[in-house]
Amino acid sequence: MMKTKNIIYLAGAILGIGLFFIGAFVLQSNEQRIFSGLLIGVGSGLFGLSVSQLLLPHLVSPKQQRRIEIEAQDERNVTINNYAKARSFDGMDVVYVVLIASLILMGIERMILFMVIGAYIIRWILYLFYLNKLHKEM
Amino acid sequence: MRERGGPLLRNRLEEIRRKSGFTQEDLAEKLQVSRQTISSLEKGRYNPSIILAFKIARLFGRSIEDIFIYEADVDDEN
Structure with missing residues (x-):
């Protein structure tokens, strides 16, 4: 299990470097500038995330590592995390409505x-998908 | 953390833990949860999952009802 995770993180780090180099050195023309910036950003992020996950077990003691795992799986933490996500989902409803109204007024x-409206609709489709899926599972 | 408007679940966890000579840290370690979870449980701010309630009951060799008291039960008894 740990080995599989390490392989995934290693692949992520290599992919991150690859994306960074394509963005920085291959896509050079003016039309490709936006795409180049995007690849540099995604590549750097992927590399940083993967390397940190690869190094984490070597930087902390096994006891600390165990504690981090317990904290991540702790049912209260998971519940709080899920509540926070649910609240932010509800909050984003208002943000979307205000954003769409503002964009219309700005012409x-x-x-x-x-x-933007598509993103709002996708959000609700995802919500209904998971609602239906979880109703069937539970 | 209790669901808003949800039933109140009182418990004797702190009393039973102290009698058994465990610290919150020890109990958290044995149950594989965070110390904050134990603290929240003892203060009645968080209702445990049924799995965690079973784990706690088994650890102390008691029934769930010995440790956790559903408030409606108290009202029914009175």
Whole structure:
């Protein structure tokens, strides 16, 4: 299990380096600038995350590692985390409505408006998907 | 952390833990939960899952009802 995780993190680190180099040295033209920046950002993030996960077990004592695992799996922490996510989901409803209304009032380009509305609809589709899935499972 | 408007679950965890000579840290270690969870349970701020309630009861060799008291039961008895 640990070995599989390490292989995934190693693959993530290599992929991160690859994306970074493609973004920094391969995509050089003016039209590719945005895409290049995106690859550098995603590559760096992926590399940092993977390396930190790979090194973590070697930087902390087994006791500390065990404590970190317990904290992550602790049922109260998991419950609090889920409640916080649920609250932020509800809060984002207001944010989306205000954002969409503001964009309409600003007379923003229709394509951008449809993308934001699309994101709002996807959020609700995902919610209904998981609601249905969890109702069947529980 | 109790669900809003949810039933109140009192418990004798602190009393039983002290009698057994455990610290909160010891109990957390044995139950594989965080010390904050034990503290919240003892203060009645968090209702445990049924699995955790069973683990606690088994650790002390008692029944769940010995440790956790559903408030409605107290009302029914009175």
